[in-house]
Amino acid sequence: MLMSGEEFRESLDRYKPRIFLNGQRVERVSQEARLAPGIAAIGVTYDFARDERHTALMLARQHTSGKTVNRMLHINETSQDLLTKLEAVRLVCREVGCAQRYLTHDALNGIFQATHRADAVHGTDYHQRFTAYLHRVQDEDLTLGVAMTDAKGDRSRRPGQQSNPDVYVRITERRKDGIVIRGTKAIVTAAPYVHEFLVMPCRTHVAGDEDFAVCCAVPCDAEGVTIVTRAAGRPGDPAAKFSSKYGQATGAVMFDDVFVPWDRVFMAGEITEAGTLTTSYATHHRHSCIGARAGFGDLLIGAGALMVEANGLDPERHAHIREQLVELIKITEGFFACGVAASVYCQKDGSGAVMPDAVFSNIGKLLLATQIYDMHKIAHYVSGGLVVALPGPDEDHNPETAASLAAVLAGREDIPYAQRAEVARLIDDLTVSREAGFYSVISLHGGGSPEAMKREIWRNYPVMEKVELVERLLDRGVLADGSRTSKQPGRCCVTGCEVPKPPLAAE
Ligand SMILES: Cc1cc2nc3c(=O)[nH]c(=O)nc-3n(C[C@H](O)[C@H](O)[C@H](O)COP(=O)(O)OP(=O)(O)OC[C@H]3O[C@@H](n4cnc5c(N)ncnc54)[C@H](O)[C@@H]3O)c2cc1C
Structure with missing residues (x-):
C-alpha cells in the first residue's frame, strides 16, 4: 500500500x-x-x-x-x-x-x-x-x-x-x-x-x-x-x-x-x-545529507538568479555577480559529486546490501557542513540588503504606503514589485530567518559534527597505499640522490626494512 x-x-x-x-x-x-x-x-x-x-x-x-x-x-x-x-x-x-x-x-x-x-x-x-x-x-x-x-x-x-x-x-x-x-x-x-x-x-x-x-x-x-x-x-x-x-x-x-x-x-x-551499526548508519545518512543539501543549493541558485534578474542585472555582463553564482554552483555540485562518487565506489557486503564509499560520503558531508555558510553569504551578496530590509507583507495592503512603496522598491521595469518582493522574502526565509539558522546547524551537526567526519575520512582513507607508492618511487631511485637506504621505521616492521648499519661497522 x-x-x-x-x-x-x-x-x-x-x-x-x-x-x-x-x-x-x-x-x-x-x-x-x-x-x-x-x-x-x-x-x-x-x-x-x-x-x-x-x-x-x-x-x-x-x-x-x-x-x-x-x-x-x-x-x-x-x-x-x-x-x-x-x-x-x-x-x-x-x-x-x-x-x-x-x-x-x-x-x-x-x-x-x-x-x-x-x-x-x-x-x-x-x-x-x-x-x-x-x-x-x-x-x-x-x-x-x-x-x-x-x-x-x-x-x-x-x-x-x-x-x-x-x-x-x-x-x-x-x-x-x-x-x-x-x-x-x-x-x-x-x-x-x-x-x-x-x-x-x-x-x-x-x-x-x-x-x-x-x-x-x-x-x-x-x-x-x-x-x-x-x-x-x-x-x-x-x-x-x-x-x-x-x-x-x-x-x-x-x-x-x-x-x-x-x-x-x-x-x-x-x-x-x-x-x-553506528558507523554504517552514519555513512548511509551522510550520503543522503549530500542529496538533501544539494536540493537546498538548487533553491538558492534559483532564488539568487531570480533576485539578480529582478534587480535589473545580467550575470552575462556583470562578471562579479556571475562569479558568485558560479561559486554557488561549484559548492553545490562539488559536494553532490562526492555523493555520486560514493555511489559509484560502493561496496556490497554479505547481506546483499551496498554501502556508499565511506571516504566520499564523509568528504561530501564535511564540505556541505562547512560551506553552507558560504552558500548563505553568496545569496546575500548577489541579492542586496532588501532581503532583510523589505517591509513585512502587511505593508503590501496598506492604502497609505503600498502604491508608493511598490513604485520605488521595484527593480527592473518589466518585473513588478510584487515579484521582486516575493523572491526577496524567499531568500530572507532561506538564508536570514530562524529557519535559515536551522539549515546551517542541521548542515553542520546533523549526521554528526565535522570532527566525526574527519575521523571517518582518516580511518578509511588508504594513506599507507600512498606511502607505499612513494617508497616504491624512492626505492627505484626516482627521487633519491644515492644516499637513501631505508623505509621509515615501523612501516613494515618495527625497525624498517633495511636497517642502516651502525657507523663503526660501516667503516
Ligand atoms: C536539526 C538537527 C536534526 C537532527 N536529527 C537527528 C535525528 O533525527 N536523529 C538523531 O539521532 N540525531 C539527530 N541529530 C543530532 C546530530 O547527529 C548531533 O547534533 C551530532 O551528532 C552532534 O551531537 P550533539 O548535538 O550532541 O553535539 P556534541 O556532541 O555536544 O558536539 C558539540 C561539539 O563538541 C565536540 N565534542 C563532543 N564530544 C566531545 C568529546 N568527547 N571530546 C572532544 N570533543 C567533543 C564535537 O566535535 C562538537 O564540535 C540532529 C541534529 C540537528 C542539528
Whole structure:
C-alpha cells in the first residue's frame, strides 16, 4: 500500500503519542497547525511516489520480497540504487527544504547490514527479525524516526560514568519476552509526526557498555514514551514564503522504562556490531545529507538568479555577480559529486546490501557542513540588503504606503514589485530567518559534527597505499640522490626494512 501525503497525515491518528509543544500537550498531531509544515514536507515523499513523473526515482523493488516500495524505505542492492536514492533525496528536498523521511531509509539500511554482521559473529537471529520488521514497514508505508543521538550529559565521560544515567538510552531489564529500555534521545527529526522510532546507539562501546549497545523499534505511542518538541518551520508567519508551508520539527524523546518485545529488538549487548551499526548508519545518512543539501543549493541558485534578474542585472555582463553564482554552483555540485562518487565506489557486503564509499560520503558531508555558510553569504551578496530590509507583507495592503512603496522598491521595469518582493522574502526565509539558522546547524551537526567526519575520512582513507607508492618511487631511485637506504621505521616492521648499519661497522 502506497499512501498519499494526505493519507500519511490521517494515518497519524492511528497513534496516541504523548507529545508536548511549547509547554502544552498536543492532543491530535494530524490537526496541529504548528507541526503542519513538517507533516506536509514528509507528505511530499508519499505524493511523489504516486506521481508518474517521479516514480522512476521514488519507487524501488525490494529484493528480499520482490515488492515495489517507496524509495525512502528501500534497501540498496546496487550502485544504481544509491545514485537513484541520491537523486530522489535531492528531488524531494528541493521541493520542501528537508523531506526528513530519508533518515528512515538510512537507518533501515544501516540496521540491515549490521544485523547480518552480528548474526555471522554471534549466531543470533537479528537479521531475520529485522527483515520481517522491514517488510511490515514497507507494506504499511510507514515513516520511522531515528532515535540515535543520546542526551550524552558530560561529553568527557563514557555512558556508564554519567551522574544521571538517563542521559543515555540503555537496557534496564532483560526479560523472557523482551527488554526494558530507559533514557533520553535528545535530537530526533520529525519526532512528533512519525509512526515509530528506531532506537540505535550513538557511539562506539567498550566492554562493560553492553546495556547501551541496543537497537530496537518502538511505536511512537508505546507506554512510557514522551516527546517534547518545537514547531516545524514558521507556521502562520505570512513573511515565511517557504517555511510556513514546509518545515521540520525535532524532538527530545524520553523512554521511561519502555518494554520492547524481542521481535522488535535488533541488537542487545553486541558492543562491536553496535559500533558497526553506528558507523554504517552514519555513512548511509551522510550520503543522503549530500542529496538533501544539494536540493537546498538548487533553491538558492534559483532564488539568487531570480533576485539578480529582478534587480535589473545580467550575470552575462556583470562578471562579479556571475562569479558568485558560479561559486554557488561549484559548492553545490562539488559536494553532490562526492555523493555520486560514493555511489559509484560502493561496496556490497554479505547481506546483499551496498554501502556508499565511506571516504566520499564523509568528504561530501564535511564540505556541505562547512560551506553552507558560504552558500548563505553568496545569496546575500548577489541579492542586496532588501532581503532583510523589505517591509513585512502587511505593508503590501496598506492604502497609505503600498502604491508608493511598490513604485520605488521595484527593480527592473518589466518585473513588478510584487515579484521582486516575493523572491526577496524567499531568500530572507532561506538564508536570514530562524529557519535559515536551522539549515546551517542541521548542515553542520546533523549526521554528526565535522570532527566525526574527519575521523571517518582518516580511518578509511588508504594513506599507507600512498606511502607505499612513494617508497616504491624512492626505492627505484626516482627521487633519491644515492644516499637513501631505508623505509621509515615501523612501516613494515618495527625497525624498517633495511636497517642502516651502525657507523663503526660501516667503516
Ligand atoms: C536539526 C538537527 C536534526 C537532527 N536529527 C537527528 C535525528 O533525527 N536523529 C538523531 O539521532 N540525531 C539527530 N541529530 C543530532 C546530530 O547527529 C548531533 O547534533 C551530532 O551528532 C552532534 O551531537 P550533539 O548535538 O550532541 O553535539 P556534541 O556532541 O555536544 O558536539 C558539540 C561539539 O563538541 C565536540 N565534542 C563532543 N564530544 C566531545 C568529546 N568527547 N571530546 C572532544 N570533543 C567533543 C564535537 O566535535 C562538537 O564540535 C540532529 C541534529 C540537528 C542539528
